[in-house]
Amino acid sequence: MPKARPKPRATKLKDALSKLLTEQQKYKKKQAAVAAASQPPKPNFSTAAAPKHFKRPYTGLDRILLVGEGNFSFARALVEHVPGTGEGLVATCFDSEGVLIQKYESEPSANIAVIEAVGGTVLYEVDATKLEKCKAIKGKRFDKIVFNFPHAGAGIKDQDRNILTNQSLLLSFLTSSLPFLSSPTHHPLTDKQHGEIHITLKSGTPYDLWNVRQLAKQTGVLAAKTAFPFEPAAYPGYEHRRTLGFKEGMSRGGNEEIEDKKPKTYVFVSKEAVGEEVEKVREGMKRKRKDARAERSGARAGRKGKRRGEKDGERNDDSE
Numbered sequence: 001m002p003k004a005r006p007k008p009r010a011t012k013l014k015d016a017l018s019k020l021l022t023e024q025q026k027y028k029k030k031q032a033a034v035a036a037a038s039q040p041p042k043p044n045f046s047t048a049a050a051p052k053h054f055k056r057p058y059t060g061l062d063r064i065l066l067v068g069e070g071n072f073s074f075a076r077a078l079v080e081h082v083p084g085t086g087e088g089l090v091a092t093c094f095d096s097e098g099v100l101i102q103k104y105e106s107e108p109s110a111n112i113a114v115i116e117a118v119g120g121t122v123l124y125e126v127d128a129t130k131l132e133k134c135k136a137i138k139g140k141r142f143d144k145i146v147f148n149f150p151h152a153g154a155g156i157k158d159q160d161r162n163i164l165t166n167q168s169l170l171l172s173f174l175t176s177s178l179p180f181l182s183s184p185t186h187h188p189l190t191d192k193q194h195g196e197i198h199i200t201l202k203s204g205t206p207y208d209l210w211n212v213r214q215l216a217k218q219t220g221v222l223a224a225k226t227a228f229p230f231e232p233a234a235y236p237g238y239e240h241r242r243t244l245g246f247k248e249g250m251s252r253g254g255n256e257e258i259e260d261k262k263p264k265t266y267v268f269v270s271k272e273a274v275g276e277e278v279e280k281v282r283e284g285m286k287r288k289r290k291d292a293r294a295e296r297s298g299a300r301a302g303r304k305g306k307r308r309g310e311k312d313g314e315r316n317d318d319s320e
């Protein structure tokens with residue numbers, strides 16, 4: 001048997017160098033995570049506090065997929081402020097890591113370090129309109145799939161064309177999300193709740209003209225469940241970012257882009273889920289009516305019994 005030829009010295013050196021670099025990268029990431037985690041969360045730039053009655057629509061039990069993240073500050077706010085969020089979170093952005101850094105400078109890396117430190121997953125180059133192409137989430141299902149402030153960012157000046165481009169983005173996102181929605185009907189052993197798609201949009205023109213509810217209806221499968229105001233203050237540290245990027249001194253900082261736009265989160269679920277929900281309410285009402293009937297007839301029987309008792313009493317009195 002011929003002996004395996006020893007690796008040439010240059011190859012050995014290359015291997016050792018790349019190993020060293022990987023180790024160094026890992027170390028740097030760890031250091032960044034430690035540094036970011038020890039920083040107090042950034043103040044929320046919104047001057048308004050979230051209303052007391054506002055309840056964040058996410059819990060630590062939810063398996064959450066975020067698409068179209070900007071600087072990953074929303075994902076970071078979730079892991080820092082929704083107890084239990086970590087391993088169940090997959091946060092994704094459309095851009096490559098390099099483009100992200102060009103657009104948002106050092107912001108994403110600090111946020112990503114915190115997300116990864118608690119077991120969350122961060123993925124780059126995920127097209128929300130072609131989720132089926134993302135190998136890392138193949139076969140997974142989520143309780144909440146969230147796209148905050150979707151925008152194609154194509155810089156189209158013509159309003160009609162701009163609306164159409166963004167509608168196409170939204171419709172493709174909705175359709176592409178469907179196989180990833182959890183469903184206790186189809187997966188009773190693993191899925192506890194019917195998955196929801198959350199889309200947050202600014203209000204007013206042109207966003208209202210995107211007609212997101214109509215787009216969901218167009219899928220033939222989804223129905224609108226509810227809508228509520230998006231409260232940036234409920235996500236300390238979250239800073240909205242534009243598709244085109246953020247440049248210190250040039251872009252509007254904090255959440256100025258959305259503060260005066262009355263943003264709203266629209267929630268969509270499968271029609272099947274709505275059907276089951278309606279059926280549950282119907283069953284509940286039926287049960288209540290039955291209980292009320294039983295109570296009424298019980299009360300009637302009680303009154304009759306009392307009257308009979310009184311008569312018997314009278315008779316008893318007689319017998320004494």
Ligand SMILES: C[S@@+](CC[C@H](N)C(=O)[O-])C[C@H]1O[C@@H](n2cnc3c(N)ncnc32)[C@H](O)[C@@H]1O
Nearest residue numbers: 068069070094127128148149151240241242243
């Ligand atoms: C206005 S920014 C909002 C960013 C972030 N969600 C936030 O709230 O700050 C719109 C985002 O949509 C993303 N986007 C546009 N087309 C996309 C697509 N096909 N798939 C995923 N993300 C997309 C952009 O990359 C950008 O990050």
